[in-house]
Amino acid sequence: MSKTTPNPPTRRRNLAFKLRPVLRWITKLRSTPHAIAGGLALGMFVSLTPTVGIQFFAVVIIASLLNLNRAAAIIPIWITNPVTIAPIYTFNYWVGLQFVDGPPVKQVSALFLEISKNMTKMQFWEVKEQFKVILHTGKEVILPLTVGSVLVGLVCGALTWILSLSLLKFLSTRRQRKHILY
Numbered sequence: 001m002s003k004t005t006p007n008p009p010t011r012r013r014n015l016a017f018k019l020r021p022v023l024r025w026i027t028k029l030r031s032t033p034h035a036i037a038g039g040l041a042l043g044m045f046v047s048l049t050p051t052v053g054i055q056f057f058a059v060v061i062i063a064s065l066l067n068l069n070r071a072a073a074i075i076p077i078w079i080t081n082p083v084t085i086a087p088i089y090t091f092n093y094w095v096g097l098q099f100v101d102g103p104p105v106k107q108v109s110a111l112f113l114e115i116s117k118n119m120t121k122m123q124f125w126e127v128k129e130q131f132k133v134i135l136h137t138g139k140e141v142i143l144p145l146t147v148g149s150v151l152v153g154l155v156c157g158a159l160t161w162i163l164s165l166s167l168l169k170f171l172s173t174r175r176q177r178k179h180i181l182y
Contacts, residue, residue: 031069033168039063039072040164045157047079048088049149050142052119053130055080076160082119086112089145096148102140111137 031039039059046059055077063073080088090109097105115133122129135142 031072033165033172035067035069036072036168037161037165038066039069040076041157041161042066042068043073043076044079044160045153046073047077048092048153048156050089050092050134050145051131052080052085052134053132082116085119086116089149092148092152093141093145094148095152096144096146098148099151100144100147102144108137108141108145111141 042063043059046055046062049055051058056074059073059077060070062068063070086109089112090105093102093108093112094105096102102108115137118133119130137145
């Protein structure tokens with residue numbers, strides 16, 4: 001006789017369970033859905049720009065100026081870290097090359113891998129040094145990277161705003177209905 005194993009949980013369900021604590025935390029932020037969604041969108045935009053090292057300070061200042069939720073803005077900036085910088089910046093650079101000339105993607109990708117390796121050796125608080133590493137790539141790399149990063153950041157930020165605002169409104173309506181029933 002062969003043992004039958006139960007069907008493994010679907011990937012969608014696993015993702016929902018993994019995201020549940022984050023979603024609960026986000027929905028408990030004291031702010032309007034618009035301010036929270038705006039904070040998430042701002043954080044997403046900034047996380048995809050070549051501002052590694054100063055992202056935290058940038059989102060806190062900009063979120064404060066725009067009256068967006070600062071805590072929500074901080075969450076997405078952790079997307080870019082020493083492990084993800086190379087693939088994210090390589091893609092953004094490739095997008096930027098569609099509009100501005102620069103060195104070949106393969107060459108710049110190797111540069112971003114080297115930068116990523118160097119950043120893993122830096123301390124978290126070496127903010128200035130982290131930002132300098134990106135700036136020292138040179139104008140021929142910075143310009144296409146910035147153009148591509150802004151474009152990718154705008155698209156991802158807009159999608160983040162739309163999806164998070166829809167989700168927050170849905171969860172808020174659902175919570176209100178539960179309170180009415182009880």
